[in-house]
Amino acid sequence: MAKKFDLNDDSVAVVIGSGAGGGTLSNELAQKGVKVVCLEAGKNYSPDDFVNDEWGAFLQTAWLDNRTTSGSWSIASNWPNLPSWIVKSVGGSTLHWAGASLRFQEHEFKVRTEYGDVAGANLLDWPVSLKEMEPYYDKAEYKIGVTRTHGIPGLPGNNNFKVFYDGAKKLGYKDVHTGRMGINSMPRDGRNACLQLGFCFQGCKSGAKWSAGYSEIPKAEQTGNFELRTQAHVIQITHNKSGKIDGVVYVDADGNQQKQKARIVAVAGNSIETPRLLLMSNSSMYPDGLSNSSGQVGKNYMRHLTGSVYALMDKPVNFHRGTTMAGIVTDESINDPRRGFVGGYELETLALGLPFMAGFLIPGVSGWGEKVSNALENYDHLAGMWIVGEDMPQEKNAVSLNTDVKDQNGMPVPNVHFDDHDNDIKMRKHAFGKGTDVYNAAGAVDVFETPPYPSTHNLGTCRMSEKPRDGVCDKNGKSHDIANLFISDGSQFTTGAAENPTLTIVSLAIRQAEHIAKEMSKGTI
Amino acid sequence: MKKIKLDRRSFLKNSSKISGFVVLSGGMVQLNAFNAWADKKSSLDSHVAKTMLLVSKDLFPGKKFSDELYMISVDSLDGKAATDESLKKSFVDGVAEIDSAAGGNYMKASYKDRVAILKKIQGNPFFSTLRWEMVSVFYNNKKVWDVAGYQGEAYDQGGYYLRGFQDADWPQPPEKASPKGWWE
Ligand SMILES: Cc1cc2nc3c(=O)[nH]c(=O)nc-3n(C[C@H](O)[C@H](O)[C@H](O)COP(=O)(O)OP(=O)(O)OC[C@H]3O[C@@H](n4cnc5c(N)ncnc54)[C@H](O)[C@@H]3O)c2cc1C
Ligand code: SF4
Numbered sequence: 001m002a003k004k005f006d007l008n009d010d011s012v013a014v015v016i017g018s019g020a021g022g023g024t025l026s027n028e029l030a031q032k033g034v035k036v037v038c039l040e041a042g043k044n045y046s047p048d049d050f051v052n053d054e055w056g057a058f059l060q061t062a063w064l065d066n067r068t069t070s071g072s073w074s075i076a077s078n079w080p081n082l083p084s085w086i087v088k089s090v091g092g093s094t095l096h097w098a099g100a101s102l103r104f105q106e107h108e109f110k111v112r113t114e115y116g117d118v119a120g121a122n123l124l125d126w127p128v129s130l131k132e133m134e135p136y137y138d139k140a141e142y143k144i145g146v147t148r149t150h151g152i153p154g155l156p157g158n159n160n161f162k163v164f165y166d167g168a169k170k171l172g173y174k175d176v177h178t179g180r181m182g183i184n185s186m187p188r189d190g191r192n193a194c195l196q197l198g199f200c201f202q203g204c205k206s207g208a209k210w211s212a213g214y215s216e217i218p219k220a221e222q223t224g225n226f227e228l229r230t231q232a233h234v235i236q237i238t239h240n241k242s243g244k245i246d247g248v249v250y251v252d253a254d255g256n257q258q259k260q261k262a263r264i265v266a267v268a269g270n271s272i273e274t275p276r277l278l279l280m281s282n283s284s285m286y287p288d289g290l291s292n293s294s295g296q297v298g299k300n301y302m303r304h305l306t307g308s309v310y311a312l313m314d315k316p317v318n319f320h321r322g323t324t325m326a327g328i329v330t331d332e333s334i335n336d337p338r339r340g341f342v343g344g345y346e347l348e349t350l351a352l353g354l355p356f357m358a359g360f361l362i363p364g365v366s367g368w369g370e371k372v373s374n375a376l377e378n379y380d381h382l383a384g385m386w387i388v389g390e391d392m393p394q395e396k397n398a399v400s401l402n403t404d405v406k407d408q409n410g411m412p413v414p415n416v417h418f419d420d421h422d423n424d425i426k427m428r429k430h431a432f433g434k435g436t437d438v439y440n441a442a443g444a445v446d447v448f449e450t451p452p453y454p455s456t457h458n459l460g461t462c463r464m465s466e467k468p469r470d471g472v473c474d475k476n477g478k479s480h481d482i483a484n485l486f487i488s489d490g491s492q493f494t495t496g497a498a499e500n501p502t503l504t505i506v507s508l509a510i511r512q513a514e515h516i517a518k519e520m521s522k523g524t525i
Numbered sequence: 526m527k528k529i530k531l532d533r534r535s536f537l538k539n540s541s542k543i544s545g546f547v548v549l550s551g552g553m554v555q556l557n558a559f560n561a562w563a564d565k566k567s568s569l570d571s572h573v574a575k576t577m578l579l580v581s582k583d584l585f586p587g588k589k590f591s592d593e594l595y596m597i598s599v600d601s602l603d604g605k606a607a608t609d610e611s612l613k614k615s616f617v618d619g620v621a622e623i624d625s626a627a628g629g630n631y632m633k634a635s636y637k638d639r640v641a642i643l644k645k646i647q648g649n650p651f652f653s654t655l656r657w658e659m660v661s662v663f664y665n666n667k668k669v670w671d672v673a674g675y676q677g678e679a680y681d682q683g684g685y686y687l688r689g690f691q692d693a694d695w696p697q698p699p700e701k702a703s704p705k706g707w708w709e
Contacts, residue, residue: 052678055665157703158685159693165702166695177702186707193707195684205680317693320675321685354675358664365648368656369640373585376664380674442695
């Protein structure tokens with residue numbers, strides 16, 4: 001029942017992006033009877049199209065439009081034109097995500113209160129609390145089918161988890177298990193159970209892993225209220241004389257510009273494209289870009305404090321077998337300033353195939369020599385984990401327009417500037433130490449502390465705030481400046497917390513859909 | 526698959542034994558095959574090809590990888606240079622530069638000296654091209670995977686749930702931490 005809406009139909013809600021935020025919002029709105037046009041820059045790939053090949057899958061679906069970087073982060077020298085690893089395809093980055101689905105903790109919604117004034121950090125409490133979010137977390141977990149919630153069993157741990165568990169327990173960690181994952185441990189919601197393929201980052205061919213692309217979009221289509229337009233790259237959001245949003249301009253598959261009228265617009269292009277689009281949509285009425293009276297659009301970019309610890313073990317591990325992310329230690333996610341930093345981090349197992357391992361074990365030009373080759377040559381002896389920690393929002397860490405460099409549509413590319421905060425550096429050092437201890441306890445021969453990869457968690461560039469002067473949108477993701485403009489992805493995050501973000505993005509989208517449908521029926525938007 | 530047990534001592538001991546080409550000390554037959562390979566390049570001359578092979582090996586020195594495996598990377602670059610004059614020139618110039626840094630012939634320098642030379646050119650275009658070819662072509666090759674123990678594509682074989690995803694020789698965690706699979 002795929003529907004087609006007219007370009008001049010100004011009664012539709014236009015959703016930009018079909019990932020965790022946009023895909024969920026589209027489906028939720030369509031279920032409530034709202035007419036939705038979802039514009040997605042990428043193509044539509046189904047599980048049959050996915051390839052069990054690391055570089056092949058990356059080139060198939062990653063967002064490879066040119067971007068630039070600046071700042072002292074290691075990414076700027078190791079991957080100067082690839083600040084982030086996200087996906088351009090129906091379903092967005094949920095095609096490549098690993099599935100870790102954790103709720104934020106209560107204190108992580110009010111870090112300004114909890115952590116106090118941290119020099120150089122632009123900390124702010126969220127305008128929502130865990131209590132307000134709980135019912136939506138519940139719905140999101142049910143939708144995604146998160147293991148260890150709603151009576152859904154946890155997944156069996158793979159080889160990488162066995163090593164991790166052994167070391168973590170020897171170190172005295174208490175909360176160590178196979179995690180809360182958006183991966184079917186049993187067949188559910190018309191999708192298969194996990195076959196332990198080990199290519200979660202490449203698109204799950206068995207469909208066991210939740211993805212907005214094949215979990216949300218088809219359900220939206222069944223309502224008859226929804227149209228998906230693929231290869232529709234939005235380059236501008238437009239407004240009328242009174243300043244209200246009236247539509248968007250996009251470039252279609254043939255390179256032609258189209259204008260779609262809209263009653264409301266919700267932006268969910270992930271935290272680099274979302275602020276970029278608001279900045280590119282500047283006009284004489286909004287010279288600094290849309291919804292930017294606070295000057296905060298693009299600012300406070302967060303990417304989670306990340307890093308990996310890989311270990312060469314004394315016996316074969318074969319960590320490529322089974323789920324890419326197979327287990328977690330949550331003990332370090334508390335806020336305990338006695339460790340020398342505020343906030344906390346999670347340790348999560350991670351395995352890469354040999355092709356990615358070669359590029360990522362020691363990224364950049366220094367990735368060569370005996371140490372790295374010895375590890376690669378003994379690939380089957382490797383174990384690995386990833387660190388996800390709360391990084392500090394800083395105003396200078398920002399997505400801005402680089403007007404010197406243009407993309408394929410002639411538009412200025414986004415520049416992503418990032419400097420680690422002192423708190424980030426201390427936390428990463430602590431986490432590297434703990435990760436190393438885990439593997440040494442489990443019998444490591446050699447250990448690698450691997451610096452961050454291109455950001456998979458991009459957050460905070462249009463943050464929600466109680467007061468309009470502190471952020472870009474309110475607690476419902478509605479622009480502080482423009483009543484019918486919404487932010488619907490991880491850009492809304494006021495702060496990043498220690499947990500992987502997608503469950504929270506999906507929960508916020510479910511909550512936002514409720515708000516939008518209600519306001520639309522009241523006629524306020 | 527071979528099961529070797531690594532330990533810190535033997536790893537450190539082994540790592541000081543890395544030499545140049547194995548084939549050069551491996552007798553006439555291998556040497557002939559090696560020369561024949563180097564002579565047969567579509568765009569690179571024999572000296573340039575051999576030197577690039579040694580650079581590739583010095584960048585990622587393997588004890589289990591044969592010299593023939595490293596040819597994967599040089600053959601791939603040779604193919605690219607066949608249709609790209611400036612790439613070919615960058616190889617010729619790059620080899621000339623490291624030859625002169627080695628006092629005439631990179632291949633005749635000691636491993637230690639060669640590594641010092643590579644450190645000096647780290648990040649230059651010649652270095653980066655050779656390093657990236659190793660990363661993206663050599664380590665992306667099935668023959669290399671077989672030696673290193675990476676199995677790759679799994680879907681056609683039904684995944685790993687019945688093929689050793691839990692066979693590592695560490696204790697099986699309790700069921701609460703790692704529940705049974707759906708098939709159990
Ligand atoms: C390898 C990997 C592993 C991950 N693992 C986890 C995990 O285990 N747990 C977790 O919580 N998170 C994980 N993530 C992060 C997770 O994927 C993201 O947080 C989430 O998908 C972000 O949702 P989003 O809606 O903001 O953006 P996306 O899901 O990235 O969707 C954005 C969509 O918008 C489209 N778009 C952008 N600009 C435009 C435009 N101008 N016009 C039209 N369309 C546009 C894009 O093509 C894309 O499809 C992972 C990510 C990666 C890459
Ligand atoms: S390991 Fe499971 S979730 Fe991951 S790709 Fe395979 S079947 Fe899908």
